[in-house]
Amino acid sequence: MSTEAPALRPKGALKSRVIRTLEGLGLEIFVPAIRLATGEDPGAQIRDLIRSVGVPLLSIGVFMILWASLAASVETSIGSVPGPTQVWTEAKSLVDEHYAERAKEVAFYERMEKKKAEWLAKGKTWKDRKYSGKPTYFDQIWTSLQTVFAGFLVASLFAVPIGILCGLSRTMNAAFAPLIQVFKPVSPLAWLPIVMILVSALYTSEDPFFEKSFISSALTVSLCSLWPTLVNTALGVASVDQDHLNVARVLKLPWTTRVFKIVVPSALPLIFTGLRLSLGVGWMVLIAAEILAQNPGLGKFVWDMFQNGSSQTLAQIMVAVFTIGLIGFALDRLMVALQRSVSFDGAVSA
């Protein structure tokens, strides 16, 4: 099939590919810059650039100025509310802390290796020990990301197949509908205690591969992020074009072919809309669960800082708030890119 018709490469092929890739990743704001750089209708591109880059920058600037000027005037029990500069300083110190902690870890293992060699030379037995320093800010971010993806994955593994079944069969839909309607609006804070008790009752291993806290956070994320995927998948499957189903009937496609060649592909855009919503919900739920359960992650960082009550507390929590927001934004862009790559009609609402 590939032997035929070598694709013609017009002059602008590279440029349009770059533009398409950027649009696919949801980074449309850079498109005018590229068009401008290649000298395509400068006037229009500059207007575009002002709208897509200038206006957002302006609004961020206004926000920063308001924040900086108003924050200092609010006094709390632990000092005044920090402005952007204090938050930025705190962010840098969290980064420094991370590197300092890593350096300590390296030093610890070096010392241990040295000691180990000495002890073994003397003919004594030796048992390796693990470095037990406190997790840094980046460790907490990494833990949270792992947890949210684990929970999201488990949720999707259940939600997509059940959603497909619900969409295919009215009976299944009738069976699941009441459960979905009742459990969907439940807050993560209500699930968490149940999940924690169940996990400590059922997950009893001497040398657990996963931490209990990890399991309970992840399962709470799953329970709350299940619903958008399930509902959207069911809707997508149920609203397959009747003409496409007629094609399947005329061809007498077997059940599996019908589901995997007709129904699922046509529902994919909605399935991915659901997944995108689910990941967003999961990320919000995770932070709450970590705060409530004291499970490692960004939520625990926020809680620890709160308990700390030092003069840096507010600035550190604000760093966390921005981190959570930016990661949430990045996750959403990731899902948009995935959604675009599977949607056949090229129309995805960003």
Added chain:
Amino acid sequence: MTETTPVTESADTQLSIGFSMSEEKAVAPPPFLELSGVSKSFGEGAARSEVLSEIDLSVREGEFLAIVGFSGSGKTTLINLIAGLVEADEGTIELDGKPIAGPGPDRGVVFQSYALLPWLTVMENVQLAVDSVFRNASKADREARARSYVEMVGLGAAHWKYPRELSGGMRQRVSVARGLAMDPKILLLDEPLSALDALTRATLQTEIEQIWAADKKTVVLITNDVDEAILLADRIIPLRPGPRASLGPIFDVPLERPRDRTAVNDDPHFRKIRNEITHYLMAVSRQAARASSRSRVRKPDVKPLDLRPRSLPSAR
């Protein structure tokens, strides 16, 4: 051909025009597709309306039959009945001597809306049909078959494109290729060209005739275009407008093939047939309109508001 008053007309119909009826052939070939007494209603209780009523139709093997009618007269329902996509309330439908049960690849359908799968390429759309019908053939054979039909409709160079990248005419070509590639006993064309512009339509009409002439499949074409029907079909049957639509008298089209669409315009036969069919359709439509205006359903007594500003000069 003789000028007679159609016997199929009900007694109260007083139509002033005569119709050319097909004469009984001395040795009629056995019907390939036969519908007898087929009726179909939709809805329940008071809302129940009979769309098709007492349809008798026989199609000979290898013939090109066109059914013409206004939109909403139940044409698509008729095709869906033959395709097996909807089930008849009464009557029987037999293909090649066997009653049909549900849809199947022995009746290829070309849908009005193309019904191509947008996530598959041209080749993959045709391949899906070939793969499901010729399950036992080798992979190479199936691919060759799909390729040959894609090439037959002139899309060999565009076989890797997705439907959204194709024009309406090209999409319908893919749909025709898919319909033919499953090697059906009969090909059902459900207003295949009605969504296309006039020029594309004309090109595709010529192509459909060529394709049909090449392998002489039995074809049932549903259309609302009398010229299209005359250009393509051996016989034309008008569908009297619904509700309770039924088939009108049969019109033979004894024009030489291949039919040149420009030359045919001056052909006296062509013009005569066109006049007759058009007059027939107009007459039955007037009659249906009269019938419905006599119905007890009262129309809402509303007038459209004139929202034009007073000062605006009138359009003319």
